[in-house]
Amino acid sequence: MYDPTRLAALVAVSEAGSITRAAERLGYTVPALSQQLAKLEREAGTALLVRHHRGARLTGAGELLAARARRVLDEMERARHELAQLAGLSGGRLRVGTFTTAGIHLLPPVLTAFRRAHPDVELTVAGYEPPFGVAAVAAGEVDLALTHAYEPADAVPLPAAVSAERILVEELVLVTQPGHALASGTARLPLEALAGQPLISMAPTHPPRQAVERALARAGATPSVLVETPGYALVCALVSAGLGIAVVPEMVARTAATPVGTRLLEPGDLRRTISVVHRTDESTAAADSFRALLRGAYGRSVG
Template identity: 80%
Template sequence: MYDPTRLAALVAVSEAGSITRAAQRLGYTVPALSQQLAKLERETGTALLVRHHRGARLTGAGEVLVETARRVLDEMARARHELARLAGLSGGRLRLGTFTTAGMHLLPPALTAFRRAHPDVELTVAGYEPPLGVAAVAAGTIDVALTHTYAPSDPVAVPSSVVQEPVLVEELVLVTAPGQALTAGTAGATRLPPAELAGQPLISMAPTHPPRQGVEAALARAGATPSVRVETPSYALVCALVSAGLGVAVVPEMVARMSATPLGVRLLDPGDLRRTVSVVHRADDTNPAVDSFRALLRGAFGRSSN
């Protein structure tokens, strides 16, 4: 039987398209993840990945194994979920913290599944813009939180009492008004070097949104000039302003895909501007509701990254 940790590593690479991005998603260093993949290739006796300048892709054998790996990992998640149910989730409570994007687009399906499995658990949901959710978990105000970090950015210290598990890594993409030249027609089918944003009016979320400051600095180095500064971390507002033609913006792919206002969208080259969504909980927490909810998140978020 193959090691589930190594199977999860292979699935992560297949979904992320590169070992580097998969390592970030799983919370590994690149050498550590590469070592897991090498061990899996030795176990199977065949090459599972082909490395190339843009990342990595599966071989034929890798594609076969990934399909089986997904089924195995899903079964294990269901088993963890069922064990949590048998552990006594007939009552109690689960206090959740979330930031706006996850609360609107990712949390509802997971909560629906949780409620279906555990109808007697009392649920509360509160809003915490990152990194405030981490502090709330550490203080015991909430049991679990969804938070995010951006790359590039300065690292955010996490208290030793808290465990932060990456569950979704997504690229940041360019959004424009519909029909704008940068995203219209065949131009939108190729990746855009950030240097092409030089001189474009940029709708910016800096300087009052610390998680975005590293991204904004990278865009500034590429020549993008802030035109409108949004003082609150509201992607809905940013997308509305972009849709109205007031400028362009760089937002998480999920935000662009689920925007309520029409947008033009284009991937950036080389795709190294990213947002990582993580679930945070206390290391010593024995609440079975937390374990069950984390298992549901891993399944739901892992599929949302495709």
């Protein structure tokens, strides 16, 4: 394997036209540079330079090796720059998409850690309720986005060149008005116990929730109020006011702005998975660093 220092010496001679000028450019003495070139010729097994009264020129073998050396040195410089970006991220920008719940409860501490580690990176945050964040990543509007999917759910394939990395899985739980009989037990509540209960529903216009709503309908829950936009704060407020019950992600129930009762459901197979989506063909050091911080903070299941 050729020593990169000696390859750089050969390229410098090729560009400078003499060993003396190449030595000045590289900060070597002429004897030291000549020694490096001699070692490179021994490694190559052939003459690489022809010296003459006006300097030096490369032989055919020297020209061939210098052309390859330029590519190697360029790749090494690119790697050095990318590693420096990854370690320090001294500039650039990061565009993050998020849906409301994640933007309020998950994103701020991760953004704080990212800003502390990389203060010179320009940060922008935009709101995209699922599944629109995925489309924004595919279109290049943002570098990555937090999104979610429910279980059960109808399968939705990701666009080409977009990948999803699971960050957190949480159960969906029952929320009721404080003091409601359904929230009084400690054991899991069978889903069938919701039969006949007035349901604050997010169907039918919220695609990620549609399969969950169908499961609740099969259990006998009766839609009471339809919330046609993905606003869990509004759902919990309506529940708190006694207009019905609802089934929401555990994170939503724990952080509701209005008082609600909660209870786990049986079986515990109604879930929400929060993921970060990103392009696989245009990854940046900033996006990679941010995803690593997300994994460190939330790479676990809730509930």
